[in-house]
Amino acid sequence: MNQQNIEDLWETGKFYFLNNKYDEALKIFEQLLKLEPGNPEVYYHIGLIKEAKNEFSEAKKMFLQTLKLQPKHKNAKKHLNKLLGINEEVK
């Protein structure tokens, strides 16, 4: 798969997510996970989808993995703190 196809997958995944099509978005991001296993953004987006579906324990795993790959990922930290009930402002 070339770079253009990967970018198309990203656009499609985000499009589905922004339109509340969580299951469709998840399928796309799971494909991206296979193609870009070291990309923290893929884990972050899967985390957002899981959180939106109220699958909190899976969402936490994804945000933790995002932070493992990119420790300063502000949004992943914000969502993880919220799920863990930590009342800490993310700067």
Place this chain on the structure above:
Amino acid sequence: MSEEKPKTFVVIGLGVFGNQIVRNLSKYNVDIIGIDKDEKKVEEVKDHLKIAIVGDATDTSQLEQAGVNAQDVDVAIVAIGENVEVNVYVSLLLKELGIKKVFSRAVNDQHANILAKIGVDKVVFPEGYVAKHLVSSLLSPKVLDMFSFSDEYSVIEVSSPKMFVNKMLQELGVRTKYNVTVIGIKRKIPIIDEAGETDTKEEIIFVPSPDEEILEGDVLIVVGKNQDIEKFKKVIG
């Protein structure tokens, strides 16, 4: 006439509980005086305090120096947990100083009874509260939060079950079937934030109309009598 909103608070004891009280209060544009014997604990929240005191709250002169008096302080919160005697003594001292409202933390029932007898305005029992919530969420995974606002009534937040998704409230007949009322819906809205990043924001629909459709991931805020809430919790799994 409605009661005036409290503006100045003193928090005595800045351990985990006191620390969280200060952090939460500081979001409401109020003045906070914080007192603890431990300098490190004061340091942790000093940015949220109008007056930060490293000192002994059992010493009346130190309290007075910090501005703790009936004219200037509206509410005192005694958050000391590790020493019951000091907690009771300070609570009594604050009542004697004439502070309008004294809220004190209790660590067990006996402690709570003593605080009630010395006339504190509210006894808070954080460990008991947290334990009740934790057990509830462990036994009913779909229940995200709950609180009782009387002996008879409770409010719960529940993750919408699959059987509710894509159905309108009137179609579900929650009130007629389960004798509970959906007073709000928390909904996560996917967005692109100012930095161009994908994110979500939460929207709350208060008193939803009967034709409001439940979406996947919605959290329902439900109120009802305790026995009806329990029945509803069983239905949703």
